[in-house]
Amino acid sequence: MEKKKVLLAVSGGIAAYKAATVASKLYQSGYEVKVILTNSAQKFITPLTFQTLTRQEVYTDTFEEKEPAIVSHIDIADWADLVLIAPATANVIGKLANGIADDMLSTTLLATKADVIIAPAMNVNMFNHPAVQKNMKTLSSFGWRFIEPNEGLLACGWIGKGRLAEPEELIEAVHDYFNEITNQKTLPLSGKKILVTAGPTREELDPVRYFTNHSSGKMGYALASVAKQLGADVTLVTGPTAIDSPEGIKVEKVTSAKEMFDQTLFHYAEQDVVIKCAAVADYTPVTVHENKFKKKNDTWTVELRKTDDILQTLGEKKEHQILVGFAAETENLENYATDKLRRKNLDMVVGNDVSKEGSGFGSDTNEIVIIKKDGSISKLPILTKEKAAKEILQQVLEMMEQ
Numbered sequence: 001m002e003k004k005k006v007l008l009a010v011s012g013g014i015a016a017y018k019a020a021t022v023a024s025k026l027y028q029s030g031y032e033v034k035v036i037l038t039n040s041a042q043k044f045i046t047p048l049t050f051q052t053l054t055r056q057e058v059y060t061d062t063f064e065e066k067e068p069a070i071v072s073h074i075d076i077a078d079w080a081d082l083v084l085i086a087p088a089t090a091n092v093i094g095k096l097a098n099g100i101a102d103d104m105l106s107t108t109l110l111a112t113k114a115d116v117i118i119a120p121a122m123n124v125n126m127f128n129h130p131a132v133q134k135n136m137k138t139l140s141s142f143g144w145r146f147i148e149p150n151e152g153l154l155a156c157g158w159i160g161k162g163r164l165a166e167p168e169e170l171i172e173a174v175h176d177y178f179n180e181i182t183n184q185k186t187l188p189l190s191g192k193k194i195l196v197t198a199g200p201t202r203e204e205l206d207p208v209r210y211f212t213n214h215s216s217g218k219m220g221y222a223l224a225s226v227a228k229q230l231g232a233d234v235t236l237v238t239g240p241t242a243i244d245s246p247e248g249i250k251v252e253k254v255t256s257a258k259e260m261f262d263q264t265l266f267h268y269a270e271q272d273v274v275i276k277c278a279a280v281a282d283y284t285p286v287t288v289h290e291n292k293f294k295k296k297n298d299t300w301t302v303e304l305r306k307t308d309d310i311l312q313t314l315g316e317k318k319e320h321q322i323l324v325g326f327a328a329e330t331e332n333l334e335n336y337a338t339d340k341l342r343r344k345n346l347d348m349v350v351g352n353d354v355s356k357e358g359s360g361f362g363s364d365t366n367e368i369v370i371i372k373k374d375g376s377i378s379k380l381p382i383l384t385k386e387k388a389a390k391e392i393l394q395q396v397l398e399m400m401e402q
């Protein structure tokens with residue numbers, strides 16, 4: 001079997017010494033291992049250590065190009081099946097979360113399309129700092145995975161969370177990752193790209209006010225999670241919700257209908273399926289006041305203009321994609337839903353009567369009707385949103401097989 005390629009990226013914390021054990025154990029486990037060391041990492045451990053343990057050249061400098069025909073940071077970015085950053089310092093986490101590329105590690109990480117596992121190690125107060133927490137959230141939204149640091153006595157003398165996970169835990173995470181990839185290949189949606197939109201949008205009126213709707217995002221997040229469990233490569237374009245980003249899913253956070261339009265269109269060409277579950281604002285204020293609008297008259301008339309219909313645009317540009325829309329109605333559900341299916345050139349529409357108990361915005365359940373373009377209609381009982389998501393994706397799968 002071809003060896004799996006792991007790129008171990010080591011940044012400059014005292015835990016860098018543990019990375020030598022990680023490199024050695026990965027090599028002994030049968031992986032092909034290449035190592036990048038930052039300048040700071042080299043203050044703790046030398047390239048020669050890793051070169052000897054992995055039998056590979058070690059990368060330290062973006063500009064030290066040994067072969068004229070090869071740009072090394074792109075070459076190893078493309079080479080890797082998986083990148084493990086261990087230890088990841090607060091500085092490296094901050095740079096990667098903000099797209100800064102000023103050394104071998106950061107340029108390679110910006111260029112790679114491989115999955116990334118990141119193992120932070122730092123002082124407990126640095127780890128808990130809002131800047132670091134925010135940067136880690138950003139990296140999670142790229143679909144990067146984290147191996148949490150352990151708690152205990154830190155090299156700096158503090159006691160708390162910040163110790164690099166033990167080499168055995170890091171090796172296990174690498175094994176688990178490749179096992180998951182192998183298992184995923186046998187899942188029904190493996191190799192398929194699915195984009196889901198979720199939540200409401202917010203249309204700003206002035207710096208303190210906006211128009212929105214009651215969508216909680218629960219149905220869209222359930223669809224994204226179930227699609228991931230079924231093996232799909234999922235992108236979630238979400239308006240503001242109170243739900244945490246699901247693990248292993250690319251999340252694009254947007255606010256307005258315009259931003260949702262741009263992000264969805266940006267990812268559209270490469271998708272196999274798009275499920276437009278979001279409750280997009282149909283109208284947005286014509287004028288957005290720069291300063292807070294002061295209370296004056298007894299009434300305030302706000303002029304609204306239609307937003308671009310995202311789903312309609314996707315329907316017009318449709319090539320190979322399966323397009324699924326939602327129709328949240330309060331009357332004539334089947335008629336309105338079928339009309340949307342035709343008007344927006346959809347393959348399937350999921351209708352729900354939001355005025356019914358157990359089927360409205362914010363609830364954990366939904367009573368849906370699935371209408372396909374061949375005219376078939378499935379009316380489902382009240383289900384949890386997760387079960388409803390499974391039913392929808394099952395029907396999408398059947399369509400793909402046809």
Ligand code: CTP
Nearest residue numbers: 276277278280307308309310311325326327328
């Ligand atoms: N939709 C969209 N872009 C918009 C409005 C709606 O992509 N600007 C999508 C929704 O995500 C949903 C579907 O269109 O999948 C139906 O949305 P809905 O608001 O029910 O329908 P509208 O076409 O806006 O019609 P109406 O408001 O008259 O019911």
